[in-house]
Amino acid sequence: MHLAQQMPHRIRRILGVACITDKVREARLRWFGHVQHRKEEDCVRRILDADVHGQQSRGRQRKRWIDIVKYNMEDLRLDLMDVENRAELRRRTRVADPSPEGFPA
Numbered sequence: 001m002h003l004a005q006q007m008p009h010r011i012r013r014i015l016g017v018a019c020i021t022d023k024v025r026e027a028r029l030r031w032f033g034h035v036q037h038r039k040e041e042d043c044v045r046r047i048l049d050a051d052v053h054g055q056q057s058r059g060r061q062r063k064r065w066i067d068i069v070k071y072n073m074e075d076l077r078l079d080l081m082d083v084e085n086r087a088e089l090r091r092r093t094r095v096a097d098p099s100p101e102g103f104p105a
Contacts, residue, residue: 018095028069029089
């Protein structure tokens with residue numbers, strides 16, 4: 001790995017912070033779990049489950065939030081049963097901040 005590619009990893013390790021993309025994924029899946037626990041008739045749940053009909057625009061389709069959630073779930077090997085179990089979802093999605101370099105864990 002080139003020095004320029006190593007710098008962000010070194011900086012995160014020195015400061016004791018996790019990768020921002022992992023933290024965003026954690027928050028996204030936590031929110032998805034929160035919405036899935038809502039009642040079926042709740043407005044947020046209905047919007048998430050809604051199916052929009054009509055013509056699609058030409059070209060590559062834009063990424064939707066739910067598509068990214070599904071990708072993240074596949075990446076972590078999660079399914080809807082895991083989302084229903086809050087403790088399991090938290091255990092499998094949690095990204096801990098590493099201890100700063102030079103400090104004990």
